[in-house]
Amino acid sequence: MIFLVDCNNFYVSCERLFRPELSNLPVVVLSNNDGCIISRSNEAKKLGIKMGEPLFKAKKIIQENKINVFSSNFELYGEISNRIMKELNHFSSSMEIYSIDEAFLDIDFQDYNLICENIVNQINNIIGIPISVGVGYTKTLSKIAGSIAKKLSRGYFVLDNTVITKNILSKTSVQDIWGLGNRYSNTMINNGIKTADNLVETNRNWILNKFNINVLRTREELRGISCYPISSVSEPRKSIRVSRSFKKDINSYENLEKYISDFAFLASKKLRNENKRTKELSVFIVTNRFRNTSFSNYMGFQKYSFIVSTNSYIEIIRYSILMLRKIFKGGLSYKKAGVMLSNLSLENQYQTSYLSSNQDNKLDDLMEKIDYLNDKYGKNKVLISSQNLYHKSKIDKKRLSPNYLNSWSDMPNINI
DNA sequence: TCTGGGGTCCTAGGACCC
DNA sequence: TCTGGGGTCCTAGGACCC
Numbered sequence: 527m528i529f530l531v532d533c534n535n536f537y538v539s540c541e542r543l544f545r546p547e548l549s550n551l552p553v554v555v556l557s558n559n560d561g562c563i564i565s566r567s568n569e570a571k572k573l574g575i576k577m578g579e580p581l582f583k584a585k586k587i588i589q590e591n592k593i594n595v596f597s598s599n600f601e602l603y604g605e606i607s608n609r610i611m612k613e614l615n616h617f618s619s620s621m622e623i624y625s626i627d628e629a630f631l632d633i634d635f636q637d638y639n640l641i642c643e644n645i646v647n648q649i650n651n652i653i654g655i656p657i658s659v660g661v662g663y664t665k666t667l668s669k670i671a672g673s674i675a676k677k678l679s680r681g682y683f684v685l686d687n688t689v690i691t692k693n694i695l696s697k698t699s700v701q702d703i704w705g706l707g708n709r710y711s712n713t714m715i716n717n718g719i720k721t722a723d724n725l726v727e728t729n730r731n732w733i734l735n736k737f738n739i740n741v742l743r744t745r746e747e748l749r750g751i752s753c754y755p756i757s758s759v760s761e762p763r764k765s766i767r768v769s770r771s772f773k774k775d776i777n778s779y780e781n782l783e784k785y786i787s788d789f790a791f792l793a794s795k796k797l798r799n800e801n802k803r804t805k806e807l808s809v810f811i812v813t814n815r816f817r818n819t820s821f822s823n824y825m826g827f828q829k830y831s832f833i834v835s836t837n838s839y840i841e842i843i844r845y846s847i848l849m850l851r852k853i854f855k856g857g858l859s860y861k862k863a864g865v866m867l868s869n870l871s872l873e874n875q876y877q878t879s880y881l882s883s884n885q886d887n888k889l890d891d892l893m894e895k896i897d898y899l900n901d902k903y904g905k906n907k908v909l910i911s912s913q914n915l916y917h918k919s920k921i922d923k924k925r926l927s928p929n930y931l932n933s934w935s936d937m938p939n940i941n942i
Numbered sequence: 943t944c945t946g947g948g949g950t951c952c953t954a955g956g957a958c959c960c
Numbered sequence: 961t962c963t964g965g966g967g968t969c970c971t972a973g974g975a976c977c978c
Contacts, residue, residue, distance in 0.1 A: 557946035564946070580945040598946085625949095625978045707976050738952055740976080767948055816945055864947090950977080959968080 527638060527661050527686065528756065529631040530668035531614055531645060534656045534676065536627035537565035540603050541596050543654050544930050544938060552593040556581060559773050559922050560597055597923040605931040610653050617645055622756045630665055632756045642682035661685060665754045666747035669704040670694065670722070695748060696723035705744040710737060722748055762800070762870075768793040769864025773922045775814055776860045782811065783847055784914040789865040790846035791913055794839045797867055798897060803835035803876050804867035807842060809849035814861035826853025835869075835876040838889055839896060842867070843910050 533539060537555035542548050552569035556562065563579050573591050575584050581595075588595060607626045615621055620632035635641055642659045649657050659682040660672025667685055674694070675683040685691050701711040703722055713736065719725050726748050733742045743753035768789040776782050786809060797804055810827045828849040836842060846865050899908045909915060928936035 559944090559946070561945055578946085582944040585944090600947095628978075705976070709975065738975085740952070761950095763949075765949075769947065771946065773944085814945095862946095948978090950975105952975080953971105953973095955971095957968105957970080960966090 527633060527663065527684075528665055528668045528752075529618075529633055529638075529641070529645070530660045530662075530665070530672045531629050531631065531649075532658050532660070532672050532676075533610065533627035534658055534681075535565055535567050536607075536655070537596075537598060537603055538567045538570075539655045540606050541599075541927055542567075543606070544927070548594055552591055553596070554584075554588075554593055555596045555598055556925070557598060559771055560924055561771065564598065595925050597926040599927050599929065601929055601932050602927065606653065606655065610649060610655060610657075613649060613652055614645070616648075617641065620756055620758050622758060623760065630668070630756050638684045638686065639682070642684065643680070646681045656681070658682060662691075663750040664747040664752045665756075666704050666744055667691070667750065670698055670702075673702065691750075692723065695726060696721050698722040700725060703744060703748070705740060710741060713737075762802075764870060765866060765868040766793050766796050766804070766870070767864060767866045768796070769810075769862060769866075770921055771862040772860070776863075777858070779854050779856070782854065782860060782863060783850060783912060785863055786846050786850045786865060787843050787910060787912040788914050789863065790843045791839055791910060793865050793867050794837065794842045795897075797842075797870070798837050798893070801873045802870045803837045803873055804832070804842070805835040805869035805871065805876075806831050806867070807845055807849070808866040808868070809846050809853065809864070810866075811850070811853060811860050811863045813858050817859070817861075824855060824858055826855065828852045831869075833881060834879045835871055837873065838893055839910055840889070840893075843912060847912060 538553045541553060541555060550569070551567075552573055552575075553567040554563045554570050554575060555565040557564045560581055563575055563577070563581060563584060566575050566577065570593055573587055573593070575587060575593070581588075587593070603626060611621075611623050611629060614629050614631060618631040618633050622630045624630055633641055638661050642661065645659055646657060649655060658672055658675040658678075660668045660670065660675045661682070661684040662668035662671045663686070671683045671685040674685075675681055685694065698721055699711075700706055700714045700719060700721065701708070703711070703725070706714070714720075714725065717736070719728055725745050728745065730742055730745070733745060746753050770785070770789070772785075776785070790807075806829060808827065808829045810825065812825045813823045815823050830845050830849055832841070832845070896908045900906070928938075930936055930938055
């Protein structure tokens with residue numbers, strides 16, 4: 527059986543871990559720039575706060591109900607996530623970490639309810655984060671079981687009986703099926719397919735004609751035929767992206783160049799942390815899509831292919847700037863920009879070229895020194911000169927909680 | 943005034959080959 | 961006037977997920 531373990535209101539629960547006095551009060555966590563609400567406690571949900579809602583639209587509800595608001599502290603959430611995953615691994619070696627707050631586990635032991643109870647208690651006792659567990663024959667069914675589990679106070683639900691499954695599928699709307707987003711479920715509803723049970727009964731050729739193979743797989747999964755097996759070896763990622771929205775629009779090329787350099791540096795750092803090289807680099811800049819203007823929005827995008835894969839900060843930044851020059855248009859206000867690296871390979875597995883110079887070794891040494899200094903003395907101690915040297919950040923995080931787990935100075939004090 | 947960030951996969955259609 | 965058949969590979973765009 528497949529067990530889906532899902533943390534309840536994960537980011538909010540992480541903040542509450544160190545602020546237990548908030549445990550029954552409404553809490554929300556914001557996206558970067560303190561822009562949107564991306565995690566809500568049950569109390570906040572009940573007050574009508576919607577997922578992804580911009581902060582300014584919810585301001586009234588927040589003030590009237592004294593909702594506690596946090597900026598996102600991804601270092602903290604990542605650390606707590608690691609601890610949870612480590613505990614879960616004790617229940618099954620066949621486990622797939624699906625996201626920061628979710629994992630699928632393959633478990634053979636027959637007493638599913640007992641296992642669920644143990645998992646919920648264990649994570650609560652050892653880590654202190656509330657979770658819910660859904661169990662089914664396939665990932666898609668375990669997702670449905672999980673959404674039922676969230677409504678039960680015991681926190682778990684097992685879907686192993688065909689009659690009950692049929693009944694539940696007939697009450698599950700297509701929008702609530704994992705793998706069917708807005709577009710697909712709307713098309714289905716327009717064609718009379720309203721519930722998961724309707725989808726199960728739908729002709730396979732019609733599905734392939736109207737949609738694609740993944741939608742057919744979803745139908746098979748609903749019938750209990752597994753199409754998405756658990757992969758316990760995590761696949762190396764295929765692309766790396768660093769992008770940010772700016773609190774205030776940027777007009778000048780010089781400013782934008784500094785940010786692009788920063789993003790390229792950060793992306794290169796991620797690349798180097800995974801011991802990889804990149805062969806392809808893309809840069810994009812976009813104007814503010816929410817601005818109420820008569821002229822249409824501009825999105826500049828340019829890709830560059832390296833002759834030889836690289837992991838050099840200097841090379842990646844240099845070509846990012848060259849791409850930026852190609853797409854920058856004066857007189858516009860830019861809201862967001864980013865750098866992407868793709869076509870990745872392992873550090874020592876790449877195609878060389880007759881055209882490449884012999885300086886590579888020297889450059890590699892230099893890059894390693896940069897990493898060494900930044901790892902030893904803290905982030906941003908050594909930068910490339912085109913970067914945003916003085917860190918006048920245009921990205922807001924006004925309500926950030928302390929970094930309780932990853933910073934000596936932020937460690938909580940306990941009075942005994 | 944203020945609206946996030948980071949991923950994956952599939953497919954149609956174009957470009958190319960003999 | 962008349963102009964084949966059968967492939968592969970790449971990419972942009974669109975869908976999805978958290």
